[in-house]
Amino acid sequence: MLHIGVNLGFGNLHADLSDQQMYAGEVRIAELADRLGFDSLWAVEHHFDDYAMCPDNVVLLAHLAGRTRNIRLGTGAVILPWNDPLRVAEKMIMLDILSGGRALFGMGRGLSRKEYAPFRIPMDESRARFDEAAAMITEALETGYIEGAGPFYPQPRTRLRPEPCGSFRGRLYCVAGSPDSVTSCATLGASLMSIVTRPVADLMPVYRSYREQYLARHGTTPPPISLNVNMYCHEDGATAADRAQRYIAAFFASNVEHYEMAGEHFARTAGYERYAELAAGLRAAGLEKAAGAYAASALWGTPAQIVEQLTGIAEVLGDFELIVLPSFGGMPYQQAERSLELFAKEVMPQARELAGRTGELTG
Secondary structure, rough: OOEEEEEEEOOOOOOOOOHHHHHHHHHHHHHHHHOOOOOEEEEEOOOEOOOOOOOHHHHHHHHHOOOEEEEEEEOOOOEHHHOOHHHHHHHHHHHHOOOOOEEEEEOOOOOHHHHHHHHOOOHHHHHHHHHHHHHHHHHHHHHEEEEEEOOOOOOOEOOOOOOOOOOOOOEEEEOOOOHHHHHHHHHHEEEEEEEEOOOHHHHHHHHHHHHHHHHHOOOOOOEEEEEEEEEEOOOOOHHHHHOOOOOOOHHHHHHHHHHHOOOHHHOOOOOOHHHHHHHHHHHHHHHHHHHHHHHHHOOOEHHHHHHHHHHHHHHHHHHEEEEEEEEOOOOHHHHHHHHHHHHHHHHHHHOOOOOOOOOHHOO
16 A cells, blocks of 8 residues: 655744644644554654754654554654764664654755754765765664764764664665765665655656666665655635645745755755756746746645546656645644545545556656
């Protein structure tokens, strides 16, 4: 069956909510996702901005482990250059134990200089820091020992206690979009988690590269690509269109501002060449056109319309995992909860049957 999860965004773009109230709303979404039978629950790591504010997603997921029963708990993602590898490995082991083996470990390297600067870490070190840390952590999660001889995280061999309670193979994810991130993801044997900002058909070169590199590296079929998308579902198509467009536009604007996506600094930052190209394209096309393309990549509409969208994705991509973001752009939590409930009732049963499709890559 198609794996379907929920992502918690922790953005406070609401006009009248305190951060405490926003946190309460996100926790309600998490508990609802568990009751509705979603497969996984993901939490971001972001700092210093209304765009998203979950500075320690492992701490959050440990809290949610005690408030949920069955749903798997994933970091989407731990930004490795901002965290000590030893501490990441320790905390993921603890989360896995406390949750009864429900932990999923997602990694990323970060994109916002607004977050890098307060951590006093140069962005142009992000690729080297990620690769060094990821290798150390993934090995530690398997063996219970961590060590490293790299320039950023020199680490004497150390036994971790508590020790891992189970293998993380099949439970590793990397957020990846740039060519070097895709290569790192395939090398680690991790599932590719894609933040969908354009229609899936436009992202096929990225997905094809990952699958080819994974097969060449490991000699086995790669795991399904995990698509992370905004989602709004309503019984009335006009209402769905109005609300989705409004809140997606607000979310997109906050995304552009947080990451400075139209900025020229990417061209001067090693490892972010792809984003320099995207920023140049964004400046040339204009924000309005880019916002329209982003909205077109999201899932929104009536249940039947969303099923049709997902069927179209499966026909192009083949087997995939789906992670929906139900609360974004200042949408009232009551609306987000109702959308998630309707999706679970009317869309999820049909969407699960899309698993195992061949798609254009392997057909």
